[in-house]
Amino acid sequence: MSQRRFHLLMAGTLVSALGLPLAALAQDDEVQRDYQIPLPEAPAGEVTFQPPLERDIPDNQYGDMVRKGRDLFVNTQALRGEYVFNEQNCANCHLDAGRLANSAPMWASFGVYPAYRGKNDKVNTLAERIQGCFTYSMNGKPPENGSEPLVAMQTYLHWMATGAPINESLPGRGYPKLEETEQGADRERGAEVYAQQCAVCHGDEGQGQKVGERQVFPPLWGDGAYNWGAGMHRVNTAANFIKANMPLGKPYSLTDQEAWDVAAFINSHERPQDPRRRTLDTLDETAEIFHDHHGFYGQKVDGKRLGDHDNFGENPVPLDG
Amino acid sequence: MTSKRIASGLGLLLGAGLAASQAVALEGDAERGEAAAGTCVACHQADGMGMNNPNGESWPRLAGLPAAYIAKQLHDIKEGRRESPSMMPFANMLDDQQIADVAAYYAELEPWPELPTAYHAADPNDEAEWLAERGDWAEGRMIPACSQCHGPNGQGVGDSFPPLAGQHAGYIVSQLEAWREGKRHNDPNDLMMGVAERLDEAQIELIADYYATLPERIAAQGDAAQEEDGQ
Numbered sequence: 410m411s412q413r414r415f416h417l418l419m420a421g422t423l424v425s426a427l428g429l430p431l432a433a434l435a436q437d438d439e440v441q442r443d444y445q446i447p448l449p450e451a452p453a454g455e456v457t458f459q460p461p462l463e464r465d466i467p468d469n470q471y472g473d474m475v476r477k478g479r480d481l482f483v484n485t486q487a488l489r490g491e492y493v494f495n496e497q498n499c500a501n502c503h504l505d506a507g508r509l510a511n512s513a514p515m516w517a518s519f520g521v522y523p524a525y526r527g528k529n530d531k532v533n534t535l536a537e538r539i540q541g542c543f544t545y546s547m548n549g550k551p552p553e554n555g556s557e558p559l560v561a562m563q564t565y566l567h568w569m570a571t572g573a574p575i576n577e578s579l580p581g582r583g584y585p586k587l588e589e590t591e592q593g594a595d596r597e598r599g600a601e602v603y604a605q606q607c608a609v610c611h612g613d614e615g616q617g618q619k620v621g622e623r624q625v626f627p628p629l630w631g632d633g634a635y636n637w638g639a640g641m642h643r644v645n646t647a648a649n650f651i652k653a654n655m656p657l658g659k660p661y662s663l664t665d666q667e668a669w670d671v672a673a674f675i676n677s678h679e680r681p682q683d684p685r686r687r688t689l690d691t692l693d694e695t696a697e698i699f700h701d702h703h704g705f706y707g708q709k710v711d712g713k714r715l716g717d718h719d720n721f722g723e724n725p726v727p728l729d730g
Numbered sequence: 731m732t733s734k735r736i737a738s739g740l741g742l743l744l745g746a747g748l749a750a751s752q753a754v755a756l757e758g759d760a761e762r763g764e765a766a767a768g769t770c771v772a773c774h775q776a777d778g779m780g781m782n783n784p785n786g787e788s789w790p791r792l793a794g795l796p797a798a799y800i801a802k803q804l805h806d807i808k809e810g811r812r813e814s815p816s817m818m819p820f821a822n823m824l825d826d827q828q829i830a831d832v833a834a835y836y837a838e839l840e841p842w843p844e845l846p847t848a849y850h851a852a853d854p855n856d857e858a859e860w861l862a863e864r865g866d867w868a869e870g871r872m873i874p875a876c877s878q879c880h881g882p883n884g885q886g887v888g889d890s891f892p893p894l895a896g897q898h899a900g901y902i903v904s905q906l907e908a909w910r911e912g913k914r915h916n917d918p919n920d921l922m923m924g925v926a927e928r929l930d931e932a933q934i935e936l937i938a939d940y941y942a943t944l945p946e947r948i949a950a951q952g953d954a955a956q957e958e959d960g961q
Contacts, residue, residue, distance in 0.1 A: 456869075464854035476851065484849035505867040609890050609918050610879075618888055620881040621847035658874045658924055 448583040451517070456510040456581035458517070460569045471564065478565025481558055482507055482515075485547060486624065488558060494724035495548040495681065496617060496624050496633035499562075502546065502641060504654055507569065510581030511653040517582035519570035535563060545639035548681045548722050584649035590666050594644050594703075596710070599674025602667045606656050607675075615678060630678035632722040637683035637706050637715075644703045647672035677705040679715060681722030692717050756830035758797055763835025766828045769820055778839045780898055782942070787816060788900030794842030798889035800833035803916075811916035812908075842893045843945045845883035858940035861933060871928050876937065879921065883948065884941050890918060899942035906934045 463479070466472045481487060483506050485498040500506050507515035522535035539562055540551030552559040573579065604613075610626040611617055617628035628634045635641045641650065652668040653660055663671070683706065686695045692714070696707030706716045770792075774780050778793030792800065806812045807821040824832065852863035860866075862884060865875035876884055879891050886893030894902065908914035909926035917923055929937070 462854065480849070480851055483851075487849070505865065509867055606919060609921075620885060620887055623847040623849070623882050625878070625881050625887050656919065656921065657878060658872070658921060659919070660872060 448513070449578065450586050451582035452578055452580055454580040456579075458510075458573055458579050458581065460508050460514075460516040461571045466568065471568075474561055474564040475568040477557075478561035478563070478568075479506060481561055482565055488549075488552075490723075491550075492543055492552050492558060493547045493549045494722055495635065496628050497547050497635060498624070498627075499542065499547075501627045502650065507566075509654075511583075511585050512650070513583050514569075514581060515566045516569045516573050517579045519566045520573050520575045521578055521582070535566065539563070539566075544684060546635045546641065548634075548636040548639075548684075548724050550724070584646065585653050587645070587648050587652055587665050587668060590669055592666060594648065594669035594673035596670070596673040596677045598666075599670035599672070602663070602671040603674050606663070606667075607671065610657065615675060629675045630680050632681060632720070634680045636681035636722065636724075638685060638699070642676050642680065642704055642706070644669070644672045644676050644705075647676055673705075677708075677710050677715065679718070679720075681724065682716065682718060682720055684721065684724070686716075686719075687721075756801075756826055758801070758830035758832075758834030760831070760834040760838050762828075763831035763833070766824065767832050767835055769823065770832070773816070774836075778836050780901070782898035782900045784900060788898045788904060790901045791897055792836040793839040795837060795892060796886070796889045797830075797833040797837035799892050800836055801829050802889075804829045804833070806916035811914075813913040842886065843896050845885045845895055845945060845948055847882040847885075849882075857933075858936040861937055862940055866928075866933070873925055873928050876925075876941075883944060894941040895944040897941060899938040902938035902941060903934055906938070 466475050482499045482503075485493055485500075486496075502513065503509070503515060504512040510517075518538070519535065522538055523532045525532050536554055536559060539559065543549045543551045607629075611629050612626070614631070615629040615634070616631060617624060617633065618626040640646050648665075648668045651672055652663060652665065656662065683695055683699065685699055686692070689695045689698070692707055696716070700706040708715055773789040774792050775789070778791065780789040780791040782788050803812065804821045804824060807814055807817050808824075821829075852859045854860060861873070862876045865878070866873040876894065879887065880894050881887040881891065884894035905914060906926045906929060909917075909923045915923065
């Protein structure tokens with residue numbers, strides 16, 4: 410089903426077809442506050458924008474908030490148990506503290522919000538976009554509007570976008586899109602790529618590695634990883650990220666085929682439940698409404714259906730709580 | 731798997747970039763290792779601490795390196811994936827069992843210093859600390875922070891990423907140069923080679939000194955903080 414058709418359906422027939430209770434319907438706005446749609450392709454061309462240097466953060470109250478945001482972005486684990494319920498830091502997927510081009514850099518995102526999204530038919534703010542990464546990538550709870558963590562992050566992004574044009578997509582935004590390959594993405598082939606190229610850091614079981622309490626290599630599946638609602642759980646998004654950013658220190662060293670295959674491999678493992686599942690009765694409904702894309706949620710792998718559990722990781726928070 | 735197959739498969743396994751621990755299956759015995767290490771003390775010293783020789787070849791600290799890492803290095807030196815005329819004859823004297831034994835001996839001799847793991851913001855005006863904790867992501871460089879692979883404060887991660895903090899400066903420089911000159915090509919999937927190649931000479935000097943002196947500097951900071959607390 411295409412996104413557009415899905416949207417039309419959502420407007421009318423789907424609700425009655427699925428027999429959704431009215432309560433779920435009332436929450437639609439909430440449920441659909443979703444950043445699942447991959448970002449539009451960044452314009453082609455050379456990356457020319459340079460974010461300011463950290464040594465030039467001003468020494469005033471604004472600068473203090475920028476530094477606070479930088480610290481939370483790199484060490485989001487400071488919010489563990491409050492807003493973060495897995496082992497991730499924002500910088501794990503937005504490299505060089507959110508500065509690196511083609512690693513969904515923050516300087517390229519600041520100026521493109523608020524943005525209208527067809528899928529939820531509303532204008533989404535930057536705050537909501539950041540909150541989305543908390544809910545899904547961090548398997549967490551979104552910091553409230555105006556709360557210090559959110560203000561700090563917005564201020565950090567604002568500073569990083571100093572001099573960037575407003576309301577214009579820049580080269581280097583998002584992760585560069587990979588063309589689909591003839592062979593498609595295959596998790597079995599991906600397992601080999603993983604063993605050869607990734608396990609030395611992320612571990613044989615995708616568990617990552619720590620030194621003491623400090624995460625060094627993030628887990629890629631299991632309770633400490635991004636959840637089933639996160640953008641990274643999509644095979645295409647992960648393939649895009651991996652091609653341009655992994656193995657660490659060796660960007661663009663994998664073939665497109667290897668990037669697709671290994672993305673399929675890591676994303677066909679269990680991870681914390683999609684938080685939107687809490688508002689719906691069955692896995693099938695959740696899969697149908699929210700997982701009409703290239704991913705393994707609800708699919709059978711090695712005889713077990715992925716996502717068929719009520720393990721939300723450490724996250725005790727209901728979606729709207 | 732028999733040990734014979736491991737020995738012959740080692741090159742292949744390591745070449746394929748598997749974690750060092752998987753290639754080392756022989757159980758080492760530290761006591762036997764001490765006996766086999768008799769010839770090593772000339773350079774690595776009786777306490778396994780090695781020595782910094784500003785005007786000549788520096789000898790690395792071995793005490794407290796992970797056993798699997800030590801064993802891998804000795805196999806790599808024997809098989810020419812790490813070229814070192816000084817070390818080669820001594821590695822060649824050891825059979826697979828003796829390698830496992832000396833590895834166990836040095837790993838246990840004295841633990842590598844444990845350093846703080848908590849996040850602290852790197853100082854943007856301290857070039858060495860910035861490289862260690864944040865890297866150099868300028869175009870054409872793309873160097874991750876050393877700590878992203880070598881752990882917080884460069885104290886090492888698992889068996890595959892050796893500690894740097896407290897290693898001798900002269901030795902760190904020599905290894906970075908060895909990668910650049912193609913004399914060391916034993917790292918899993920060339921993970922370290924690319925980093926070494928993209929560093930410049932000034933960065934190499936800076937970072938070697940930074941890591942060599944880091945444990946002392948952290949200890950001094952700790953003392954200063956304690957004194958303040960006491961006042």
